[in-house]
Amino acid sequence: MGAMDKLKAKAGVLMGxxxxxxxxxxxxxxxxxxxxxxxxxxxxxxKYSERIETGKGKAKQALDRLSQQATQQPRQPGENGGEAK
Incomplete structure (x- = not known):
């Protein structure tokens, strides 16, 4: 397994x-x-109320997407809170 594959695997675990x-x-x-x-x-x-509200809304949407993705993805081996090897 190459270094890039290892990084992708760890990134997936962290996203979960x-x-x-x-x-x-x-x-x-x-x-x-x-x-x-x-x-x-x-x-x-x-002075920046509109932009602040837009940013807050986008952050909440990202939070919702992240939460939904976690419910749709099955747990992978090594995702039990310990270190993946």
Missing amino acids: RAGELAQRHGEKIERGLDKAAQTVDAKTKG
Whole structure:
């Protein structure tokens, strides 16, 4: 197995783990996004409100996609929380 194959395998495992975390902690992550957006909007005195809202919406969509991908992918050997070899 070449180095690129090993990197791809590890990236797949990490994506799966990220998806699982997104599923378990999605509400907390969304609250954090909302709070961060409010803070940035306050610091910029509303000058970039539209862009901040757009970014927040895209981040939430990405979170949803990541969470959905985790439910659709079957677990692979080595994805039990330990190191894949």
